[in-house]
Amino acid sequence: MRVPLSWLAEYVELVPGTTPEDVHAALVKVGLEEEDVHTFELQGPIVVGEVLEFVEEPQSNGKTIRWCQVRVAPEGETAADGGDAVHGVVCGARNFFQGDKVVVTLPGAVLPGPFPIAARKTYGHVSDGMIASARELGLGDDHDGILRLSTLGIDAPVGTDAIALLGLDDAAVEINVTPDRGYAFSIRGVAREYAHATGARFRDPVEQVTATDATADGFSVVIDDDAPIRGRAGSAVFATRIVRGVDPTRPTPAWMVARLKLAGIRSLSLLVDITNYVMLEFGQPIHGYDLDALRGGIRVRRALPGEKLTTLDGKERTLHVEDLVVTDDRGPIGLGGVMGGGETEMGESTHNVLIEAANWDPVSIARTARRHKLPSEAAKRYERGVDPEIPPAAVSRVAQLMVDLAGGTADGGGSIFSEVAAREAITLPRGFVSELIGVEYTDQEVHDALAEVGGIITATDDGFEVVPPSWRPDLTGKAELAEEVARLAGYHRIPSVLPVAPPGRGLTRSQRLRRRVADTLASAGSTEVLAFPFATEHENATYGSADGGPVASVRLANALDAGAPFMRRSLLPGLIGAARRNLSRGLTDLSLFELGLVFLPEPDRKYGTAELPVGNAKPSDDELDALQAGIPAQPRHVAVLLLGDAVAKQPGQPAIPAGIVDALDTVRQIALATGAEIEVVQGSHHALHPGRTAQLRVAGRTVGYAGELLPTLAEEADLPRVVAIVELDLDAVIELTEPGLEARQIGTFPAATQDLSLVVGLDVPAAAVAEAVREGAGELLEDLRLVDDYRGSGVPEGSKSLTFALRFRAPDRTLTAAEASDAKLAGAALAAERAGAAIRE
Structure with missing residues (x-):
């Protein structure tokens, strides 16, 4: 969430001189994570100028430029850059006229980029500055022509500072909003949190709007949802207002454009900008319909099988029977809580608007947004929970702005459907907060903190009864209330105490030995790599078995890479890929190793068939056993790849290339690290060179292979002819090795x-x-x-x-x-x- 400081200051008192860093520091105190600071990155002088005259001059390249005379300071005064009041400027745009007020960046100014402005010779003239477009100022994406102030409804004196005039001197702080704190996706919510952190006075924007009650002749709205999700109706609140006679061609005020831009929203048109503005202000998504495009009243229901809807992004979507849709007499006109439909959108011909603000079920909206891959700003708020009591105020606020800015007339009433259950009180026993947090809080501190959050508190003999505020759906139990007390009282009061480790804990034997193997290989000069655990069918068949017979592989239902949809049966494909990339970058002598899981399913057996347990209770032992049984074997392997020279050429010493001898030496290092007795016998592997393949055994059981890659396979991977490899089932090596082997006694008699x-x-x-x-x-x-x-x-x-x-x-x-x-x-x-x-x- 991006919060412009000028907007924040409207609802909470900011001390003069407050910087974005100060705001971030205050919000961090109450648990909101800081992300970034956004500005327009402008530096003056940037002023209002008036086009006195211009001459169009065709160029040899086919382009026509205008040589303009622009007044940038009142007559008789010096310009902001110290030059004359009239500047000659070359401009390639042709969408302005004599007498237009424009934005002129004078020499010395800096535009976003950074792009410094200086007087420079171009097209046969010395251009003393530049006439700016909206995109060059950072106000929008429009780069077709320069910004005419009349299109924004501005008529300021020549020489006026355009940065302040257009609101480009503002800054926005960006915070990370966690899923349980959806109320912070609004200026209203962040202002309240800033007040909690600093003690500054908070002015609720919702209370500054007079919400109009519904009337008998209000717009017809019917809620027809017979498929509640998790005990909640799909739509709990649905409020409407009508504004007639709006002028959709009026420009969006510069202050609104600037605030939307800083908040990360692109200005589209006045009517749409107003709905986005109120969404950011209140945290309540708003949708506007072209009233004249509607056919009959509105009905909210679940989608019917096979229904389709073309959304505002122009895509036709096949709806699911769980989707909540807004319909009129023709059928679906909007995907409830996610995105409106194209047939009723507000456009240049819209003169009468139906404003809608609703409160939708978070689970239903989250599923719909993911099902249709529509992560809209509205869905992002609804799926985290929106205050169900503010839709009437939100539609009234939109109506007020459309009257003030678009010249419309608001109807006297509206329609309100509401099925909001009263929030139940939470019992907070005395002393519970102190016991849970580990800090002594007085009853008064607990009361004041929860009252500041907005809770309705009733004292009892045993503690408090607390009714959470409507904008905090995350406060569902006494533990959440205790967290609010700790948050507002200050996290600094919670002592940092290291827990005492219970005796007998620590790394398991297997973990210690795995780390020892990694340390041993790294100490010997090998480099550890981490490869993706995905493989092709060919790679699994080639490296996943010794005899080259058919192998079973785990296929991913939604693979990241369609070319490698299987889970690996061997670590070698990843090492070979890493060696290939490094070799292509000039690293000709390589020793790489990886410790990782491989996936070895049994043939003709289906995995993942166990039913997933519900998430509101701990799974039983039987459920966990069933889930575990549905997972294929995943032993941990260690693999090593060597190529190039094991010993580099030096004076008096020829190079010694790496080969099977080095691979077997690596096996001895792993054996030493684990205490295992690894038996090396002649073996065969269809991916390894015949006669240069060793079968590795522990306690009579085959645990891996070492050798040299087949030259044909090495050539396929663009590797040298000789590539030495080792792969061991490290879990099996550890399992088959007896722990605590005694050291051999040193003999004292001659040998x-x-x-x-x-x-x-x-x-x-x-x-x-x-x-x-x-x-x-x-x-x-x-x-x-x-x-x-x-x-x-x-x-x-x-x-x-x-x-x-x-x-x-x-x-x-x-x-x-x-x-x-x-x-x-x-x-x-x-x-x-x-x-x-x-x-x-």
Whole structure:
């Protein structure tokens, strides 16, 4: 909500010299969030000028300019810029005449942009200033011609300061209005809040209007709503007034145009501007009908199946049976509370106006506005709740302005339909406010705060009975009343006390380990990224399973990107997309990682079928279980992508490109961070390079893969030929890892080292041989490492020689060479039994 200060000052006393920052500070004290300050960004001298004469001069480019002589100061006086009283000005517009009063920006002035004005040579003349249009002054979007003051009904002396004359010296403060405080969508509401914050005297604009009562011969209005929503009728109040003989061609006064502009509303025409002005002033949306275009009286009802309405924005809309519509004898003429219809809108031929102000059900209006994608200013107010007692005053205020500004005559009466139930009193026990807020408030403080809000208060033996004011539909219980007391008494009185954390709380084991993994990867030089969790069908099929078979995916009903309507089954598509973008920007060496959820639905199972619980009570355990059962598995994965050089080229050191070795090193880092024993075995994945793919297991269960991307897939993504990747089910790694593993005891006796070379078939994985040797060697084996994989002369064809470095140590003695040899041979024997290994001679 934007609030012009001059408008605010009409209803609450502003101390002279009050700045927008002062107003913001006061409103923040009562809980309204500051957003911005808006001004017209003008700097003088900008004055009223009179066109004395002009000469039209055609140009070689086909354009005709006018060389004008404009008086900018009374005869014999110096102009505001220190120059002569008559200035020569070049102007490209042709919509003005000799003798017209116009707005002249003199040298030294600054227009919005900023656009400084200076004397400059153009079209063969020195233009000593500029004749301004409404758009150049920031008053509107009209740029077809210059602003003639006569069109605004202004006849001011030459040389008058045009900034003050047109209200362009005003400023507006913008505040953020939360959904529960719809009354602040009005000058009336903000003025009241400013009065609460500063103690300044508030003058209610509604009380300054004499509302006309309905008469027997008033305009016919019938409310026919048999479909109440949540116990409330669709329309609680419907008030009308008639004004006849208006002149729709009269200009909107400059002060009104300026205020509307600062408030964020574009000036359209006098009649429409008046309805918008009162909406901003009172917070009550107003609609005006061309009375002569109406056929019969007005009826408010729900739309019938298949009915259509062309709204003021020119779009034909198919109505829903829940929509509240305003109709006459022909059918719908307006979408109640949201937007009027085109057939009865006020235009240049309108001379008689029916003014309507209603109070509509917030839920119905909110649904209609969203259903038709019509977030109008009216709907924005109605869906938050509008004061149901002010429609009669609002239509009278509009009628008064149409009489004063448009030359109309108001009929003596109007029509009023009202079904507003009396607000029930809220019981506020003594001491409740102090107990809830944590501050000691006296009974008098509680009484005064609620009385200032506008409540009707009755003291009782146990506390107060409070009837909230009509403009505060958010005050529905004692907790809301307590909040009002705290707000008006001052939030500064509430102490800042840190709560004591209950023992045993903090991060869960899973959360700690996930953070440790992220810290470990970042410390190793990898960069964390956050990708969108959306994927294409092709991406899910390619990366979402190891065998490339059909996969089930979660499809979004209303996807943000129609090209990626599925939830991801793998983190790799996001990493590949991030790598592609960075590579295109010249970053050729990349190490990226992401921790995030993937979505793994079961095939042929429907999700999201559980009925959503109502929002007025806590769901039961059964309801929560049913909702949880309707959600697919969402494990948290960690994925890493490496490309380019793992070690950059430097003097004496060639570059070392990243590959599967670096991917496996990343796996070891994750294993170290989680305390997991991740087994690396030869594997296959249809998106990874054959022979360069490792299957990752924990406790015998496959938890992920590491390897190099297929070159064809890398080429599709415009990536280098070698792209190393890792993806692990981090939740499974943590789940399968026993917490609190003991550290290995450091041996104090000397170690015995020996090498073991075994010849096995080419198809035998080195990891299987190493596991057999480790198991066969027994407890004396402290460490085993593969140090050589030889294939060539001296080794039978179809075989390979694997050399392992073994380290033996006993915890209680120094091993002999014979003991170490026996353990080594026991390992070799088990390897021979399981893998057909033979000791290489």
